[in-house]
Amino acid sequence: MNFDVLEKFNVEIIKKENSFDKIRVEASKLCDLLNFLKNNAEFDFDRLNTIIAIDLIDNFELIYDLHSTQIGQHTQISIIVDRNSPKVPSITEIFKSAYFDECEIFDLFGIEFTNNKNLKRLFMPKGWIGHPLRKDYKQTDERLSWNEKEEVNGKQ
Amino acid sequence: MTTKNKLKINIGPQHPSTHGVLRLVLELEGEIIKSCEPVIGYLHRGMEKMAESHTYLQYLPIVDRIDYLSGFFNSFAYCNAVENLTQIEVSKRSQYIRVLTMEMNRLSSHLLWLGTFLLDMGATSPLFYTFRDREVILSLFEELTGQRLMYNYYTFGGLRHDVSSDWLDKITDFVKIMPKKIQDYENIITNNPIFTTRTKNIGIMSKNSALQYSITGPNLRATGINVDSRKTIHPFACSPIQLIYPELDFQIPTAQNGDSFDRYKVRVEEMKACLKLISQCVDWLKSNSGEVISPIKQPLLKVPEGEFISNVEAPRGVCSCYVKSDGSTKPYRVKWRTGSFYAVQILPKLLENAFYPDLMAIFGSLDVILPEVDR
Amino acid sequence: MEYLYFLYIELLHKYNLPEFIGMTTFPLLPFCVVAVALILVVLFLVLMERKVLAFFTQRKGPNRVGPWGLFQTIADAIKLLCKENITPTGAEKFMFNLAPLLAFVPVMVIWGLIPFSSEFDFMSYSVSALLFMTIASIPILGILLAGYASNNKYSLIGSFRAVAQAISYELPLVFVLVSVVVLASSLNLRQIVLAQISVYPFCGWFIFPAFLGFLIFFICATAELNRCPFDLPEAESELVSGYNTEYSGMKFAFFFLAEYAMMFIMCAFMATLFLGGFLSPFGFYLSEKFINNTFWAQISVYFEQVFWLFLKTFFLIFCMMLVRATLPRLKSNQLMGFAWKVLLPLSFLNLFFICCYKYFIYAK
Numbered sequence: 001m002n003f004d005v006l007e008k009f010n011v012e013i014i015k016k017e018n019s020f021d022k023i024r025v026e027a028s029k030l031c032d033l034l035n036f037l038k039n040n041a042e043f044d045f046d047r048l049n050t051i052i053a054i055d056l057i058d059n060f061e062l063i064y065d066l067h068s069t070q071i072g073q074h075t076q077i078s079i080i081v082d083r084n085s086p087k088v089p090s091i092t093e094i095f096k097s098a099y100f101d102e103c104e105i106f107d108l109f110g111i112e113f114t115n116n117k118n119l120k121r122l123f124m125p126k127g128w129i130g131h132p133l134r135k136d137y138k139q140t141d142e143r144l145s146w147n148e149k150e151e152v153n154g155k156q
Numbered sequence: 157m158t159t160k161n162k163l164k165i166n167i168g169p170q171h172p173s174t175h176g177v178l179r180l181v182l183e184l185e186g187e188i189i190k191s192c193e194p195v196i197g198y199l200h201r202g203m204e205k206m207a208e209s210h211t212y213l214q215y216l217p218i219v220d221r222i223d224y225l226s227g228f229f230n231s232f233a234y235c236n237a238v239e240n241l242t243q244i245e246v247s248k249r250s251q252y253i254r255v256l257t258m259e260m261n262r263l264s265s266h267l268l269w270l271g272t273f274l275l276d277m278g279a280t281s282p283l284f285y286t287f288r289d290r291e292v293i294l295s296l297f298e299e300l301t302g303q304r305l306m307y308n309y310y311t312f313g314g315l316r317h318d319v320s321s322d323w324l325d326k327i328t329d330f331v332k333i334m335p336k337k338i339q340d341y342e343n344i345i346t347n348n349p350i351f352t353t354r355t356k357n358i359g360i361m362s363k364n365s366a367l368q369y370s371i372t373g374p375n376l377r378a379t380g381i382n383v384d385s386r387k388t389i390h391p392f393a394c395s396p397i398q399l400i401y402p403e404l405d406f407q408i409p410t411a412q413n414g415d416s417f418d419r420y421k422v423r424v425e426e427m428k429a430c431l432k433l434i435s436q437c438v439d440w441l442k443s444n445s446g447e448v449i450s451p452i453k454q455p456l457l458k459v460p461e462g463e464f465i466s467n468v469e470a471p472r473g474v475c476s477c478y479v480k481s482d483g484s485t486k487p488y489r490v491k492w493r494t495g496s497f498y499a500v501q502i503l504p505k506l507l508e509n510a511f512y513p514d515l516m517a518i519f520g521s522l523d524v525i526l527p528e529v530d531r
Numbered sequence: 532m533e534y535l536y537f538l539y540i541e542l543l544h545k546y547n548l549p550e551f552i553g554m555t556t557f558p559l560l561p562f563c564v565v566a567v568a569l570i571l572v573v574l575f576l577v578l579m580e581r582k583v584l585a586f587f588t589q590r591k592g593p594n595r596v597g598p599w600g601l602f603q604t605i606a607d608a609i610k611l612l613c614k615e616n617i618t619p620t621g622a623e624k625f626m627f628n629l630a631p632l633l634a635f636v637p638v639m640v641i642w643g644l645i646p647f648s649s650e651f652d653f654m655s656y657s658v659s660a661l662l663f664m665t666i667a668s669i670p671i672l673g674i675l676l677a678g679y680a681s682n683n684k685y686s687l688i689g690s691f692r693a694v695a696q697a698i699s700y701e702l703p704l705v706f707v708l709v710s711v712v713v714l715a716s717s718l719n720l721r722q723i724v725l726a727q728i729s730v731y732p733f734c735g736w737f738i739f740p741a742f743l744g745f746l747i748f749f750i751c752a753t754a755e756l757n758r759c760p761f762d763l764p765e766a767e768s769e770l771v772s773g774y775n776t777e778y779s780g781m782k783f784a785f786f787f788l789a790e791y792a793m794m795f796i797m798c799a800f801m802a803t804l805f806l807g808g809f810l811s812p813f814g815f816y817l818s819e820k821f822i823n824n825t826f827w828a829q830i831s832v833y834f835e836q837v838f839w840l841f842l843k844t845f846f847l848i849f850c851m852m853l854v855r856a857t858l859p860r861l862k863s864n865q866l867m868g869f870a871w872k873v874l875l876p877l878s879f880l881n882l883f884f885i886c887c888y889k890y891f892i893y894a895k
Contacts, residue, residue: 018241018463019464047372048370052478122197125197278858281587284588513763
């Protein structure tokens with residue numbers, strides 16, 4: 001597949017050993033790129049397989065896994081999200097299936113998706129403190145810290 | 157209509173027909189569903205977080221629990237990703253056994269779906285008949301792996317042990333009698349006027365909305381899109397098992413309308429296709445021998461740095477497993493993508509202005525399983 | 532009847548009891564017999580249903596308590612009796628407790644209207660067929676009340692469905708009943724049975740002229756009884772358990788009992804109307820043939836008639852169970868459409884046909 005057309009989106013194709021090729025793009029250009037990839041006849045990536053969020057300690061990486069039902073190919077688009085103010089444009093306008101994915105990532109990573117109106121915690125209870133899939137996550141809710149208490153009792 | 161005329165009703169999380177712990181908040185006007193909001197997360201076990209604190213091998217048995225009705229598929233997706241990262245060759249014989257067990261698993265999963273779907277619609281008998289046939293498959297699995305649902309049979313680069321020729325003979329017998337039984341189901345269900353009127357033109361999913369909501373598997377094929385990751389090739393996520401599928405002769409059944417009836421039809425046809433695949437695999441396995449035990453040491457397996465997405469066509473849609481390794485003995489990040497997660501998301505759209513009893517005909521036909529949604 | 536009365540008085544005299552006790556208690560006796568018999572029948576029926584369904588689905592059914600699981604239902608009944616009677620806090624207490632009785636008592640009463648043999652029927656009125664239909668529609672009030680008083684949305688929807696269903700299916704039911712009444716020229720159930728006697732064995736049964744009517748009646752009876760495929764009011768996959776979701780223990784047992792008793796009575800009613808009731812299918816009674824003593828032969832004929840009625844009834848019940856094991860549930864709008872668009876016109880057609888038959892053929 002020829003990705004030269006994507007020059008105008010300032011993309012960078014990342015090739016690493018033992019990994020798939022990722023199209024790195026700036027978060028602000030993500031929507032445009034996805035729109036282009038979806039509607040362009042050559043690519044025709046009509047299905048968003050999933051969104052993968054990874055905690056890279058310094059920042060977050062989001063990988064959008066696209067699939068084309070016509071050509072039968074997958075492609076991965078990656079964006080880097082700043083850890084201190086994790087905000088990404090929502091793509092629910094382009095792929096409706098992204099809604100649950102974005103809620104999940106918001107729930108487990110604390111990445112906010114701007115203009116996703118109904119962003120909510122999907123798996124964790126409403127009042128949960130923290131985002132469990134972050135690498136620095138520590139269980140701080142006192143109501144749930146039965147494990148630590150037992151350890152303390154064991155030591156005494 | 158004001159909200160005063162609407163009846164808010166909570167279905168689940170404990171309800172006979174939500175197949176687990178899904179909660180649906182419905183707004184009814186008479187018996188017409190005006191809005192529906194799925195609430196999930198009652199079965200969230202933190203599978204993805206668990207991966208980060210277990211070694212690769214320790215995580216393997218947990219993987220089966222993601223979709224307890226088709227454990228082999230999850231197992232395969234995970235093993236495949238790790239094998240690709242470590243570049244382990246999987247012998248042809250073990251690949252054939254993997255396909256064989258996976259297709260049998262698909263058959264058993266569809267059988268269970270058929271029974272519970274009809275049970276949701278109020279017919280009690282099909283459940284017992286499908287369970288009778290599923291029981292045969294489960295006892296075969298038990299004989300092979302020692303487990304009925306959580307198999308833990310695949311290892312990185314191979315299998316726990318080889319299959320016996322005795323076991324293969326039993327499968328041959330099973331494949332012989334099964335088509336007649338599927339025909340029995342079709343005789344009693346497909347032309348039943350109550351069943352057809354309840355499912356035809358109910359819960360219609362258009363091609364476009366199916367793709368928009370990322371529906372995969374039989375649900376997508378019922379809309380007329382012929383997509384099956386068993387047939388297509390992924391350059392980035394090339395799975396070794398895909399080398400096997402092109403060697404086998406099988407058809408991918410599709411339907412046109414995308415209603416509940418078509419979803420039923422596609423699944424029944426898929427059962428027949430499964431049987432075809434199974435018998436081909438058995439024939440190959442009987443005439444060829446080879447090594448299935450993995451050459452590498454399983455515990456404390458160090459996976460080289462890298463990342464990989466493996467896709468597999470599970471009974472409920474594409475099951476993707478993303479594994480990122482940082483070179484240590486534990487995965488850095490594992491992400492699961494499962495079919496049911498997206499099937500739940502399309503429910504509100506399908507249920508709009510449907511009759512309340514249609515809820516069962518629609519939800520049942522989507523074949524949602526909750527452990528897979530929540531993970 | 533008089534003969535039995537004298538026997539009873541003599542029995543009392545033996546124990547030196549005054550006659551007025553006999554006079555006052557004698558009318559109550561049939562009801563006691565009826566009640567006990569009905570409960571025994573229901574116990575058997577529940578077991579039968581479970582066994583038959585098990586047979587259809589290749590299972591064994593209950594087989595632990597007693598021989599062939601015969602006492603399973605008794606064990607279940609004891610369990611239900613021992614359970615705590617829970618009344619939900621949000622429920623209307625009085626109505627919540629009244630509902631099971633309202634569903635149960637009418638069933639007990641109409642049981643006595645069925646003619647079991649040519650001599651004994653506990654209540655025989657000239658309009659007993661009409662009375663039957665009237666009392667048979669009372670339990671639906673109990674169901675409505677249960678749904679309303681439970682303060683549960685599932686129950687409410689279930690009872691709405693039950694009432695809508697009962698009203699729509701009552702109409703064709705009554706029109707078919709009218710056609711039978713036309714054939715027999717009587718509203719008395721015993722007269723209806725006796726009108727089915729003919730020269731040739733079982734040829735006079737009303738099922739032959741009114742076969743269409745029989746089918747309609749069977750379908751409507753299934754719907755009236757809320758049985759599969761018309762079991763929408765208690766569809767467990769949609770409404771958990773419908774109107775009786777909140778009931779437990781003995782109150783639930785009353786609903787359960789009423790449901791199964793009603794099923795038996797409906798089938799007995801159907802057998803009476805269409806299958807010749809207590810008449811023997813051979814044209815003669817077996818006891819008449821094999822017992823020489825006239826007095827005992829007469830007595831055993833009565834028992835034989837009860838036997839024939841039960842046999843026909845259980846055959847119909849078996850058919851209902853077969854239907855339940857085969858079909859999925861209908862949808863509520865289909866259900867209504869079926870009653871008003873198909874069954875009602877057909878029942879008119881049936882009535883028209885029967886009237887012509889009566890006028891041109893039967894009368895001559």
